[in-house]
Amino acid sequence: MSNYFVHETACIDEPVSIGEGTKVWHFCHVMSGAQIGEKCILGQNTYVGGKAVIGNRVKIQNNVSIYDSVILEDDVFCGPSCVFTNVNNPRSFVERKTEYDETVVKKGTSIGANATVVCGVTIGEYAFIGAGAVITKDVKPYALMVGVPAVQKGWVSKAGVILGEKLICPETGEKYKLVNDQLEIIKA
Numbered sequence: 001m002s003n004y005f006v007h008e009t010a011c012i013d014e015p016v017s018i019g020e021g022t023k024v025w026h027f028c029h030v031m032s033g034a035q036i037g038e039k040c041i042l043g044q045n046t047y048v049g050g051k052a053v054i055g056n057r058v059k060i061q062n063n064v065s066i067y068d069s070v071i072l073e074d075d076v077f078c079g080p081s082c083v084f085t086n087v088n089n090p091r092s093f094v095e096r097k098t099e100y101d102e103t104v105v106k107k108g109t110s111i112g113a114n115a116t117v118v119c120g121v122t123i124g125e126y127a128f129i130g131a132g133a134v135i136t137k138d139v140k141p142y143a144l145m146v147g148v149p150a151v152q153k154g155w156v157s158k159a160g161v162i163l164g165e166k167l168i169c170p171e172t173g174e175k176y177k178l179v180n181d182q183l184e185i186i187k188a
Contacts, residue, residue, distance in 0.1 A: 013050075026045070029046075030048045052070050073109075077111065100119070116134045167183070
């Protein structure tokens with residue numbers, strides 16, 4: 001008996017690693033070899049490649065494909081229909097399965113609905129990718145990214161709230177500082 005939930009319409013190709021408390025919903029397909037952490041939610045019509053890695057407490061909304069060589073660390077949020085790629089120059093008639101570029105989405109990041117993440121990038125901790133944005137290069141931790149191609153429009157707190165000039169989260173009171181153009185939490 002498993003310690004996770006799989007909807008009757010989902011397809012799980014064994015062997016896989018699925019953590020305790022994870023929920024795999026309608027019409028999902030998890031390929032053999034996939035690694036999925038604890039307390040994750042895979043929304044309807046999610047695909048997980050056999051060489052994909054998903055951390056703990058990750059929420060993947062409907063219609064998202066996590067392809068091989070995509071790594072989602074703990075507490076990542078993937079909005080509906082966001083897109084990951086794994087080959088920079090795909091052709092249907094050219095086999096490039098040995099050329100996948102690794103994409104890493106660091107802890108706590110949120111990716112908005114219909115955003116696209118081009119392969120080979122790293123998105124820093126607690127970054128916030130706006131809906132419809134196209135990520136083509138590495139993203140700094142806590143960066144707010146919007147547009148096509150995405151550009152940084154500010155900073156967000158760990159709680160995902162846009163920070164003003166004083167770099168204090170209005171929701172939690174956490175204080176931040178810029179060090180060499182990188183945002184850091186000020187430890188108490």
